[in-house]
Amino acid sequence: MNWQPNRSLPLSLSKQIVQWMTEQIESGEWPIGTKLPPQRKLALSFGVNRSTLQEAIDELKANGLLSSKTGSATYVSNDSWNVLVKQKQTNWQQYIEASIHKSNFQTIQLINEFEQDDSVIRLGTGELNPLLLPSAAIHASLSGLDLDGKTIGYSSPQGSLSLRQAICSYVQKRGIVTSPENICIVSGALQALQLISVGLLETGSFVLQDRFSYLNSIHTFQSFGMHLYGLSEHQYTLDMIQRIRRNRQAILYTIPTLHNPTGNCMTIQQKKELYALCESAQLPIIEDDVYCELLFDEEPTPAMKAFDQTGGVLYIGSVSKTLSPGLRIGWVIASTPVIQRLADIKMQMDYGSSAISQQIVEHWLRTGLYERHIEQLKIELQRRAELMDSLLQQHFQAIASWEKPKGGFYIWIKFHEPIVTTDLFMQLLKNKVLINPGYIYAANDAHHIRLSFAYGSDAELEQGIEILYQQIQTNKHR
């Protein structure tokens, strides 16, 4: 052996011995069972102290590469090859644990996973049933798209100009007067929240919102060090807002129409009051309006963005809840510096949204296909809402309360007793029923379930509600 550790390396002598011996075993120079020379001799040949050598050998024994039989002799262990194979695998878990972004909540990961399983009844899914998506009509419309080399190249930072123009016309019915410069196309409303999080807020900012809220089910803000603060009704006052945020940066998140998960709709008066409150608190607003077109019997009242005089409202829309979530197209409407900032970050994240998806949405908006489809869709959603309501009346009148939905996808049912636990969630999953428990929208809640009438077939909704009822009965009698 004529190798010696190198004293000028930044690695300790004993670590270098460990590395070298590992290489001898790995390369086959020292096959399994090889007996090492006596330690005195080895130390001499390496030019190191006995204690340094001992340290290296101890580490290799601890790793399972070397072993000692009785007496002092040291051998290459029988298990050394297995150990080597395992050792060499990159330890990704260590990387993942130290990294920046939070993992999805366990329950949400389970939901994502079991939503892939066709044998599961999805009683909570925030998505239209595949049969309600106009896939054939979208397919048919593809030949009408205007694809040339420019449209399928890299996008301009804010997204397709002609789509932004179409959105300008479309949002007029929300009372919003805007121009293409004030619009940024995003890959769904979720990405809009992501861009706002890293592009407009500093670490430590407060995001104020309702106690129950969609935001609580995602980590978009928390992953970058922002705090979500759930306001109860009486906390919507200037005084309270100032106390909560103290001198910190803050923003308010609100879903004024067909709130997720509660289904609430604010009146125009309530919107005006909230806007005025935020204006005097100098608190910008994220107005998430993705369900606005799904009111069954009324016209939606104008968006808060419609009376924004100060540029404080960031308005978010999307086609996910109406036309198709797979298109991944949404939009943000805001003042010019905000749009330029969000567009700049979007360019840095994914260089823009799918050009074909943008073309499809533009086509559907311009030709009126979009509005006609929504009219049909609402009729079917309303029928489903009534079915769900009557199923609930059959089973839950004595133990829960809920409101008849005004639109959208959800019934937010409140059980009198705190029975909506992780246990209930898991029991139902075993019975192949997937619910969205209230605790994903407000930590510690055990009273609510967000039931969706948008996804399951009639038979699945019936069967799912029946299983839910049975499970609750079983638990009661335990």
Next chain:
Amino acid sequence: MNWQPNRSLPLSLSKQIVQWMTEQIESGEWPIGTKLPPQRKLALSFGVNRSTLQEAIDELKANGLLSSKTGSATYVSNDSWNVLVKQKQTNWQQYIEASIHKSNFQTIQLINEFEQDDSVIRLGTGELNPLLLPSAAIHASLSGLDLDGKTIGYSSPQGSLSLRQAICSYVQKRGIVTSPENICIVSGALQALQLISVGLLETGSFVLQDRFSYLNSIHTFQSFGMHLYGLSEHQYTLDMIQRIRRNRQAILYTIPTLHNPTGNCMTIQQKKELYALCESAQLPIIEDDVYCELLFDEEPTPAMKAFDQTGGVLYIGSVSKTLSPGLRIGWVIASTPVIQRLADIKMQMDYGSSAISQQIVEHWLRTGLYERHIEQLKIELQRRAELMDSLLQQHFQAIASWEKPKGGFYIWIKFHEPIVTTDLFMQLLKNKVLINPGYIYAANDAHHIRLSFAYGSDAELEQGIEILYQQIQTNKHR
């Protein structure tokens, strides 16, 4: 006046007076020119000290809402309405400056902006000319897509299974044997880098790479507190790597085939050595392979991923440089825990990539349209590469050196003198020529330009190179 500040509010008395007086002016109670009562009287009526009142009045004067003529009398200023309108505008600049993500480099922002201007000759663009994108063939292929309600719903976390299957077959020619569980679909290679940044690395990690590198032109890692470290050739040793990273987490980024910006291709031997080095340094590798299919005359050597035994290689592919960047489809191939992690983060960022784009890419891969298109494309790119090379020979032989491109989009030209400055960039921009200067790929470089033969028409390339030559001549004689 019967208003008084409220001592139990968290706001100081003088601030409350400022707010109240602002409201009086805003509401029209105090029109422009209104003379305020004497300060003694006001202080008394508010129940505050003269000094508190003075403080409030000073602030309102500084803001421009109040003004004093000679003597002590105070008036609502003539300009107060303008001031109010401005004051109320949300100060987004403040939000933007404090927020997390970095802005794009000034030069890159300018490039993004001027790439929208059709009168500009784009000598640096990393994108195919619109005429080289098969837009008509893509349009024609749309009718062959298999769209149903399930495919256009929300995506499964890793993306379309059938696309992942098609990618498995496709990457076999890169020597990669993998399965759909080890693939995550992303919205372009850029998003893959984004996901790796926030999903696998901790703040303070080192990203090791070549001195000149695409990564230096984006902020994907730096925005989240990671350090880019450019290695020169002799620094690719175990010793150096350990010295640089010390005990910190690190990852290596490499573009082994048709490097951006240098155009370099590693031999199989070099790939193996780099892989072995990273393995002994326990340094995972990001292998960015987006240009691999664009070698003109040779078959590309197998990807580094092909000899990955330890799960340490994260392989990235994309159709942006071949089929269409507007589709926004790329993929990551890696070990299972990594893929699950990236998919989980992707779900939290945008709920998946465009379903239609995924369908198109799958269709093009499966039917062989993709490979046939690339064969055609390479012929045209090679013709353009030769044109560009001969243009450079006409003008720059005495003052610069470069290699004849083996493929891809770029010629990485090195001027003997350090002439590639921001001044040169701006002068060319005035003359409507856009270049990618070397300093966006390595700070402080003033010797290189990344010239692209992929974007401009023949005439534009000729004219652009001529203008570049003239500008350099002019600068020399100044």
